[in-house]
Amino acid sequence: MAFDCDLFVIGGGSGGVRAARMAAGHGATVALAEEYRMGGTCVIRGCVPKKLMVFASAFPQAFADARAYGWPVTAGALDWPAFRTRLHAELTRLEGAYRANLERSGVRIHDCRATIEDAHTLRLADGSRVRARHILIATGGRPHVPEAWADLPVMTSNDVFLMESLPGSALVVGGGFIACEMAGILRGLGVKVTQIYRGPTILRGFDDETCRHLQDELVADGLDLRLNTDIASMQPEGGGMRVRLTDGSELVADRVLMATGRRPNTEGLGLEAIGLAPGPGGEVPVDEWSQTAVPSVYAVGDVTDRVNLTPVAIREGHAFADTVFGGRPVRPEHDLVAAAVFTRPELATVGLSEEAARAREAVDIYATRFRPMHSAFAGRPGRAMMKLVVARASRRVLGCHIVADQAGEMIQLAAVALRMGATKEDFDRTVAVHPTMAEELVTMREPVRSE
Numbered sequence: 001m002a003f004d005c006d007l008f009v010i011g012g013g014s015g016g017v018r019a020a021r022m023a024a025g026h027g028a029t030v031a032l033a034e035e036y037r038m039g040g041t042c043v044i045r046g047c048v049p050k051k052l053m054v055f056a057s058a059f060p061q062a063f064a065d066a067r068a069y070g071w072p073v074t075a076g077a078l079d080w081p082a083f084r085t086r087l088h089a090e091l092t093r094l095e096g097a098y099r100a101n102l103e104r105s106g107v108r109i110h111d112c113r114a115t116i117e118d119a120h121t122l123r124l125a126d127g128s129r130v131r132a133r134h135i136l137i138a139t140g141g142r143p144h145v146p147e148a149w150a151d152l153p154v155m156t157s158n159d160v161f162l163m164e165s166l167p168g169s170a171l172v173v174g175g176g177f178i179a180c181e182m183a184g185i186l187r188g189l190g191v192k193v194t195q196i197y198r199g200p201t202i203l204r205g206f207d208d209e210t211c212r213h214l215q216d217e218l219v220a221d222g223l224d225l226r227l228n229t230d231i232a233s234m235q236p237e238g239g240g241m242r243v244r245l246t247d248g249s250e251l252v253a254d255r256v257l258m259a260t261g262r263r264p265n266t267e268g269l270g271l272e273a274i275g276l277a278p279g280p281g282g283e284v285p286v287d288e289w290s291q292t293a294v295p296s297v298y299a300v301g302d303v304t305d306r307v308n309l310t311p312v313a314i315r316e317g318h319a320f321a322d323t324v325f326g327g328r329p330v331r332p333e334h335d336l337v338a339a340a341v342f343t344r345p346e347l348a349t350v351g352l353s354e355e356a357a358r359a360r361e362a363v364d365i366y367a368t369r370f371r372p373m374h375s376a377f378a379g380r381p382g383r384a385m386m387k388l389v390v391a392r393a394s395r396r397v398l399g400c401h402i403v404a405d406q407a408g409e410m411i412q413l414a415a416v417a418l419r420m421g422a423t424k425e426d427f428d429r430t431v432a433v434h435p436t437m438a439e440e441l442v443t444m445r446e447p448v449r450s451e
Helices: 014-025 040-045 047-057 059-068 080-104 177-188 208-220 310-324 354-358 373-377 407-419 424-429 438-442
Strands: 005-010 030-033 108-110 114-118 121-124 129-137 141-143 169-173 192-196 224-226 231-237 240-245 250-253 255-258 262-264 297-299 339-341 346-351 363-370 384-391 397-404
Touching: 005 014, 005 114, 014 030, 014 040, 014 080, 014 129, 014 310, 040 047, 040 080, 047 059, 047 080, 047 177, 059 177, 059 373, 080 108, 114 129, 129 310, 169 177, 169 240, 169 250, 177 192, 177 255, 177 339, 208 224, 208 346, 208 354, 208 384, 208 397, 240 255, 339 407, 346 407, 354 363, 354 384, 354 397, 384 424, 384 438, 397 407, 397 424, 407 438, 424 438
Parallel strands: 005 030, 005 129, 030 108, 129 297, 169 192, 169 255, 192 224
Antiparallel strands: 114 121, 121 129, 141 262, 231 240, 240 250, 339 346, 346 397, 363 384, 384 397
């Protein structure tokens, strides 16, 4: 049977691009189709623009701290059009770099949609067909808007980066990564923000004590956070939206941002043509090798709904290429994956939450709360938190959780220690770097509780 290429990748995001480049490096002939912009969610409408907006939103607090340190700094309102222009120029640059790296690797790029016709055949939007020995689905995910509000002029995280101007007020709906980060970004940029979440605590699935600490810090810093609350009704009013909440209150917001989860991009992909039924959330079911029930078809990244983080998609794509084309079977590992939520302060975590660890074995909990030197001198009352979850029998550190400025930077090296199997005594033997916030991770001597 003749094939046009060894591998056809559907999707030009982080996972698909890494798989394509690595497969080509192993000598495979590779083609890739992307219907929008190269780089996917992370580069074009996710991690990268979000982090740049986090940086931009932090300056009002930095200016206030500078004044406390004796610098007579004054600042006006953000010049959103100027920032937005620079932001999109950077995204265009990164998109070009992704494309150039693919071309340099010898990958043939199709700037159009591709759908699956059978286990080896793809139809492109231009009407042509491609026969591939292997197919890799790397189409990522998309924001989900509840059906009740889908026909109203609401925003998703995709739209934040495209706004022509900043709204005066915004309602953020949701309590996950994206909702919390977007609420903080908009507040920092000068928008009046209300965030609602139907649950009792934001960031469900993270360590509960850590989330509650972050929640208290956000509220103390002025976030209008309303928990156990959802939208009862919503309708356009003037240039904004009038929203009645399930707690009986009403508000009018210039924009409503629905950050109510994401769904895998499998609709219309052609899975039914190969007898592959999506999972309950629309995800592509795969085994530990990222292989579907159809031997020639694989999937990586958010479309599989395993661990929906860009570095995980990259690792899965690389492992796929090494396994199928490099002669070196590699299974991507999904435990001990570090993550950071870029609120202010940040929340970062690796390993098990206290709740998950306690369900497995007896644990000792080490935790501390303190006022960081930088913000304490500036007169800010906020408190950082460090927490270690330790197995009582083996003394292995099962989880590390941090709420602090730059927590995301700290958790990366903590993740290395946990991956190596570090014990609490290994942390204790490590000499502190003083004065830093991170030194608290190695100076907690007595557990605050044992479970």
